[in-house]
Amino acid sequence: MEIGSFLGKLKGKEKEELKQFLALVLTDEIVQAAVWQVVNEQTEIVALGTPVEWDGDTGTTSELVTAVDATISSATEGMTMEPNEIIFGILPSWTDKAGILGSKRDFIKSISHELELKPLGYVAITDSVLSYLKMQEGTPATSILIQVSRDELTLVLVRLGHIENLETIGRSDDVVTDVLEGIARFKVSDNLPSRIILFNNMHNLDEISQNLMAVEWQSQFKFLHIPKVETLPKDVMISNCRSDRIWGGRTGERKRTRYTRTSCPKRKKKNRIT
Numbered sequence: 613m614e615i616g617s618f619l620g621k622l623k624g625k626e627k628e629e630l631k632q633f634l635a636l637v638l639t640d641e642i643v644q645a646a647v648w649q650v651v652n653e654q655t656e657i658v659a660l661g662t663p664v665e666w667d668g669d670t671g672t673t674s675e676l677v678t679a680v681d682a683t684i685s686s687a688t689e690g691m692t693m694e695p696n697e698i699i700f701g702i703l704p705s706w707t708d709k710a711g712i713l714g715s716k717r718d719f720i721k722s723i724s725h726e727l728e729l730k731p732l733g734y735v736a737i738t739d740s741v742l743s744y745l746k747m748q749e750g751t752p753a754t755s756i757l758i759q760v761s762r763d764e765l766t767l768v769l770v771r772l773g774h775i776e777n778l779e780t781i782g783r784s785d786d787v788v789t790d791v792l793e794g795i796a797r798f799k800v801s802d803n804l805p806s807r808i809i810l811f812n813n814m815h816n817l818d819e820i821s822q823n824l825m826a827v828e829w830q831s832q833f834k835f836l837h838i839p840k841v842e843t844l845p846k847d848v849m850i851s852n853c854r855s856d857r858i859w860g861g862r863t864g865e866r867k868r869t870r871y872t873r874t875s876c877p878k879r880k881k882k883n884r885i886t
Contacts, residue, residue: 632658633732634684634698635853638706638719640668641762642814643676644850645683647695657851661687663814669763676719677726684727698724700734701853703759704766705780707736737849738768738775741811744844744852746773755807756839758791760815767794771805788823795833806837811844818843 632649645661661683666676688694706716712734724731738757745753752773759766765787769777781794795804808824810817824841845851 632693632695634687634695634729635701635850636680636684636698636723637701637737637813637850637853638680638723639703639737639761641665643679643683644813645680645687646850646853647687647691659687659689659691660847660850661685673719673722677723680723681727696729697732698729699732699853701737701740701849702734704736704738704768704778705764735853737853738766738778740852741844741848742770742773742775744848745809753807753809754805755809756795756805758794758808758810760787760810760812760817760820762815765790765794767791767798769798769800769805776800787820788827791824792827792832800834803834803836804839806835806839808839808841809844810842811848813846813849 630649630651632647635646635648637644642663642665644663647658648655649658664679664683666679668676700720702712702716706713711717712720720731720734723729737759741757741759742753745755754771754773757766757768757770759768760783762783764783765781767779767781768775777798777800779794779797781790781797784790798804810821810824821841821843829835829839
């Protein structure tokens, strides 16, 4: 479903009360919710939830649901009517050409069932970041995107907004070496984009950015110019999780290589906006 049709559906046939929905960024180390609303066929953010950690490697589905419950509770605090429609922002490594991987789809089903939520669709986090860049700059991005997480790096080669290659690298103590390995895996013959963009929604990227600026890039790869290294705001993923394609989102070739318990009980159910 295209975004225009989706927004039209949310807006309704006549002027009605503002339609709100939830967005949830869901990764292997953190979850974060936000409340969005539709105004004049445009989406705007109403509230951001507190990020909550969980461990995608060792955590249980129950722990994930509790973490999601906590971040949604913080996003909807003070609201008398709580949205129950939700869009999921997920890692590219959670998908393949057929859609969401089976085990990850089970996570989403459990979240939706346990918390009484109605899934509207999903968007790959990289796609939402590309939409953000296009919105900010007016033209499709040409760059190397690097999503930094606790255990891995996702490197995305983008030309004019089109994902040409994506590599996921296990993260070591030497992030610079990890980035060099990821770029080497692109195996491209053309010049690489002279722009490297780092992002995540949790870690401070200043040190990594400084270390990458010190790399002698042109001695190792085909860059026309010394690449500029940039970082995006920490909330870029959740603040742009509003899919251009509902229950779809572009996916490319993918390769796959703490939750901190909080003493928060399940939130008391509020009146649901349906």
